[in-house]
Amino acid sequence: MASNTTPTEIHQQVKLVSRYQYTNELELTEFLQTTRLPHLIQGFDIGPCKELWTSEYLHSVCSSNLVSVMVSLQPLLEFAPKNYEYKSMPLNELCKLCGISHDLESASKMKEYYYLRSLGENPFKDVADFYKQLPELSKDILIPKVFTEEQYFSSVLRIASAGIQLFTHYDIMDNILVQIRGRKRIALFSPRDSNNLYLQKEKSPIVDIDNPDWDKFPKFSNAIRWDCILNPGDMLYIPAPWLHNVKNLDFTVAINFFWKNLDKSMYATNDVFGNKDLIPAQRAKQILSRALKALDELPPEFKEFYGRNMIGIIEEKTFQ
Numbered sequence: 001m002a003s004n005t006t007p008t009e010i011h012q013q014v015k016l017v018s019r020y021q022y023t024n025e026l027e028l029t030e031f032l033q034t035t036r037l038p039h040l041i042q043g044f045d046i047g048p049c050k051e052l053w054t055s056e057y058l059h060s061v062c063s064s065n066l067v068s069v070m071v072s073l074q075p076l077l078e079f080a081p082k083n084y085e086y087k088s089m090p091l092n093e094l095c096k097l098c099g100i101s102h103d104l105e106s107a108s109k110m111k112e113y114y115y116l117r118s119l120g121e122n123p124f125k126d127v128a129d130f131y132k133q134l135p136e137l138s139k140d141i142l143i144p145k146v147f148t149e150e151q152y153f154s155s156v157l158r159i160a161s162a163g164i165q166l167f168t169h170y171d172i173m174d175n176i177l178v179q180i181r182g183r184k185r186i187a188l189f190s191p192r193d194s195n196n197l198y199l200q201k202e203k204s205p206i207v208d209i210d211n212p213d214w215d216k217f218p219k220f221s222n223a224i225r226w227d228c229i230l231n232p233g234d235m236l237y238i239p240a241p242w243l244h245n246v247k248n249l250d251f252t253v254a255i256n257f258f259w260k261n262l263d264k265s266m267y268a269t270n271d272v273f274g275n276k277d278l279i280p281a282q283r284a285k286q287i288l289s290r291a292l293k294a295l296d297e298l299p300p301e302f303k304e305f306y307g308r309n310m311i312g313i314i315e316e317k318t319f320q
């Protein structure tokens, strides 16, 4: 009798992000400078925002200034092809809409999902600066000083309806994501797994990380996933260039603080989002594209031979 064969189940290794209990700024600063691993920081008092910033409160205190919001009919945001559009809407109106979609059920009834990543005054030239742009809110939040004024880069307000999920990406600067309202589930992947995430520039095309297309992305099963849930008052340290995927479990409000942990001269000067390659990496990529052009002059078997040979050298010289 023929035996039933069931397809082999694919299991991805999932770990939990380590927790760090806050005691004082100095210890935390030193810890972040040395660990270079994501940590869920708990026990720091982020101030009155935690209780105060309901959608009703935000609706009443925020201005009607227009903000550019990602609006999608689906909760999982996709960038290729793009399944969302940017719509201009008053900030106070957005707070109201996101408040109505405060849980997964009410968000699905709304049909549209909303996601704000605040931008600079001039989005093409200026970085997002929560303190300058939203003084009506910035007095309500405290963060530990883990970076100097010199190192500070940007502060980005994020407001989202329940269910919306941001594709996996990396940033070039270290960041602390402060959770103020609602819960977010964050999945992180080490920079060592970047090839297993099929990166296209800074983003991964594996949109549904919980139910991926294994035929299309077989290497994803090798990537180790680090999970955590952020509750109000929690802070997540996301070291550059760790990859992260963010799912909003409720209506959420959060702020990121990005800073330059390396020497300033390493960073591109025309980078408003904090995701342009570091300057030496830009140089290395230009040289690589010249090397690839040179290999193009060879017959295929030699091209492959030298290509493999060069991969070996790069592995030997760069992998830790």
Ligand SMILES: O=C(O)CCC(=O)C(=O)O
Residues within 6 Å of the ligand: 158, 160, 166, 171, 175, 177, 184, 238, 244, 246, 254, 256
């Ligand atoms: O909280 C979010 O919605 C996104 C956070 C994020 O992408 C980041 O910290 O870089």
